[in-house]
Amino acid sequence: MDALDILTDLENVIPYFQPIFSADEQRVIGYEVLGRYQSEGNIVSLGNFFLDDQIPEEYKYEVDLLLVQKALELxxxxEDDISIFLNRDADLLMYGHGEPFLQELLAFEKRGLNLKRIVLEISEGNYKGDFGQLDHLLQYYRxxxxxxxxxxIDSDTNYFERIGQLNPEIIKINLQPLKSNAAAASFTDLLFSLSLLARKVGATLLFENIEMSYQLQFAWKNGGRYYQGYYLHPPAEMFIERDILKERLKGKFHEFITYEKKKLEALYSAAEYFQDKIQDILVRNKKAKYEELISLIVKEMDQIAFRMYVCxxxxxxxxxxIFKGESGWYSQQEYIQKNWSWRPYFLENIIKMRNDRKGILSDLYSDIETGETIRTFSIPISGNDYLFIDISYQYLFDNDQLL
Known part of the structure; x- marks a missing residue:
């Protein structure tokens, strides 16, 4: 597609709208505006046009402004509670110091458009300008x-730092990496950190490129409030009925909730099982020293655990x-007097166990030494001391509802 063809045929530059659905209402709450070009009966994305470095900024701005005008007319x-998401490349946003674009929005405000409905999706991965000026402009728009x-997420930018600087209302997450098994694990870890940061800054998570049911489930499970993608509805020239997916989404969420409840019940049952097993040994061996006590627990949990210690x-x-290697269990004396209070949730869990006088089964996490995905069961044993039992990945795998 030649850029000149587009610039000399602006009548056929048209906006398409991809609906965005909410988890809480199960209905359309907004649309992302996408650029399309009508050519000989075919509809072509304008993505490559805007990404082409050879096309001057003023030409891109002209086409972009036309798309915005046509979109906002519609x-x-x-309904006045539907948000409109406008993609803005940072360089394009800074065109004319951002003033021409703002004036266009203000012209529509005079015609009844509440600017609180506008969401600017900022893409700054290749931005070479002054971030200070960009930030100042965004605060001005606010x-x-x-x-x-x-x-x-863009590997070329300090993404987490930028979130902290901008405090965006919405963080948009592309689920494309979930298609690759190799990338999925690291993406999940990154997303966990991102969801914590979003909660801290008060941002909402929007998941895009949802193309399959498992991606919708992933988005739902990881705190996504808003969703978009071909699995839900493709971009279209016209708006759709807001409740078009209400029953379908209710059904999917019911499936997800049922599945998560089963997992949580399995975790609760596992924690109760470990609690009863360890408590029975503790009651029967009240006078045993810790090394002796652990050796007794090893016999009971040989096929479950791979490491035990007392803090x-x-x-x-x-x-x-007490660690389980290839040739069996052995003692690692060098760990005595090491301190683990720096670990996330350590002291929080200690206080919880101290007050409840019962054990806790941890979340899934990657073991620092083995690199395997594990859980830890911890339990108060006497006075102010606590036993920690690291559960092996193999056991979790064999009881897959624990993964």
């Missing part, structure tokens, strides 16, 4: 009620590690 007829969304309530290890 938006004026929409004074008109315009919201900011960061478009996607005091401040996190100092007061027993050696």
């Amino acid at each position: 938006v004026l007829k929409l 004074t008109y009620g315009i919201k900011i969304a960061i478009a996607s 005091d309530e401040d996190g100092f290890q007061i027993s050696s590690n």
Whole structure:
């Protein structure tokens, strides 16, 4: 597609709208505006046009502004609680210091468009300008009620730092990496950190490129409030009925909830099973020293655990590690007096166990030494001391509802 063909045939530059659905209402809450070009009966994406470095910024701006104008003309007829997501490349946004674009929005405001409905999806991966000026412009736009969304994770930018600087209302996450098994594990870990950060800054997560049911389930499970993608509805020239997927989404969420409930019940049952097993040994061996006690527990949990040790309530290890290697269990004396209070949730879990006087089964995490995905069962054993039992990946795999 030649850029000149587009620039000399602007009548056939048209906006398409991809609906965005919400988890809480199960209905359309917004549309992302996408650029399309009508050519000989075919509809072609304008993505490559806007990404082409050879095309001057003023030409891109002309086409982009036309798309915005055509889109907002149609938006004026929409219900006034529907948001409109406009993709803005940072360089294009800074064209004319951002003033021409703002004036266009203000012209539509005079015609009844509430600018609080506008969400700017900022893409800044290749931005070479002054970030200070960009940030200043975005804060200026915010004074008109315009919201900011960061478009996607980009390895070329300090993504987490930028979220902290911009405090976006929406963080948009591309689920394309989930298609690759190799990338999925690291993506999940990254997303966990991102969801924590989003919660801290008060941002909403929007998952895009949802093309299959398992991606929708992933988005739902990982705190996504908003969803879009071909699995839900493709981009179209016209708006759709807001409740078109309400029953379908209710059904999918019911499936997800049922599945998660089963997993949570399995985790609860596993924790109760470990609690009863360990408590029985503790009651029958009240006078046993810790090394002897652990050796008794090893016999009971040989096919379940791969590491055990005792810490005091401040996190100092007061027993050696008992570790299961290829040739069986052995003692690692060098771990005595190491401190683990720096680990996430350690002290929080200690207080919870101390108050409840019962054990806790941890979330899934990657073991620092083995690199395997594991869980840890911890339980108060006497006074201010606590036993930690690391559950092997093999056991979790064999009981897959624990994964």
